[in-house]
Amino acid sequence: MNHGEHRTNWELIKNGIFKENILFRMAISLCPAIAVTNSLKNGTLMGISVLFVQVMVNITISALRKFINPKIRIPIYMLVIAGWVSAIDMTLAAYAREAYKEIGLYIQLIVAFASILARAESFASKNKFVPSMSDGIGMGIGFLLAMIIISFFRELLGKGALFGFPIVAGKPLLIMILPAGGFFAFGILMGFFNWIDIRFFGGKGASGAG
């Protein structure tokens, strides 16, 4: 893997969404998947921010790859990531004040995302501009979709609502929006995807290195 020349851009995008899905398959960058998925709005906003940062970091690193000295590459990657995260952080603080109060800390912590650094190191630093962009888009969309799936179930079951609009009448399962519910939801969804993988595709299930 990681030889983008041999794969089309579309394959790269699909790879990020399914085969190497950051959350469900690789099991890295888990913090926001549980912290901000108690409502669909926050989850989506967080997913979009990560998509933006991932794509911008990938294309920046890819464009600069010939100028970066391999010996000091990690600090430079961190600087590039921190720069783009600051950009999205200030943008959200200015334009989405309400949501920013809840997810602001987690937006700033995108800097410490293992997945973004990992893609910069293992893909963008070795590949051309366009494949790197596709890889970033695929990884970002994979993350966004996973966030949407988790927060969809949590908000629907926990509040009986979607995007804040009530959908189901009756008493909701309060536990799903409690902190503990995030762990349950994620564990069950991950188990479910493993089951699909084992049952229909003959896989072994994601091992998840952590």
Place this chain on the structure above:
Amino acid sequence: MDFNKLLELVISASLINNFVFTRFLGLCIFFGVSKKMETSVGMSITFTSVMVISAALSWLIFFYIMVPLDITFLKIVIFIGTIAALVQSADTIMKKVSPVMYHKLGIYLALITTNCIILAVPLINAGEGYTFIESLAFGLGSGLGFALALIIMASIREKLELAEVPRPFRGLPIAFIVAGLIALAFTGFSGLITL
């Protein structure tokens, strides 16, 4: 300095607002290292010390360099740089002092840089405007809370190795369910101190 206030900060950061179970930070490391008791104890010690030192260092940088120069908007970049340098030195010291431990924890030490809690503590300290001593107390409480979470989790997962878990849930999914159960127990602490 009011001692009660400090104690309150330590307890609140370690139990009531436990970083792993109520703020969901540092999960990658939490699930990565908690497979064995031995590694999680080593990780806890390293982690707590790095946490306290980085809280102190970043407080000094924030209030004596960044605030006077009016560059607080660069806090993400500067904090991550400080922490990366600190972790690198911790790595070197550990290699000299305890090579055996280094052999076991070396890979996770590298991971500390990309750990959210280590970065979150300076950011929260700066955001809340804590004093120097309060920042230290907050860092210590957060470190202890993380250590507690790691050790509880490791002792459960060691037992879980022997259990008959349905195949799709083996490994991480069941670890998440266990973490959820512990998190439920931790919500019981929420009434401990009314801040």
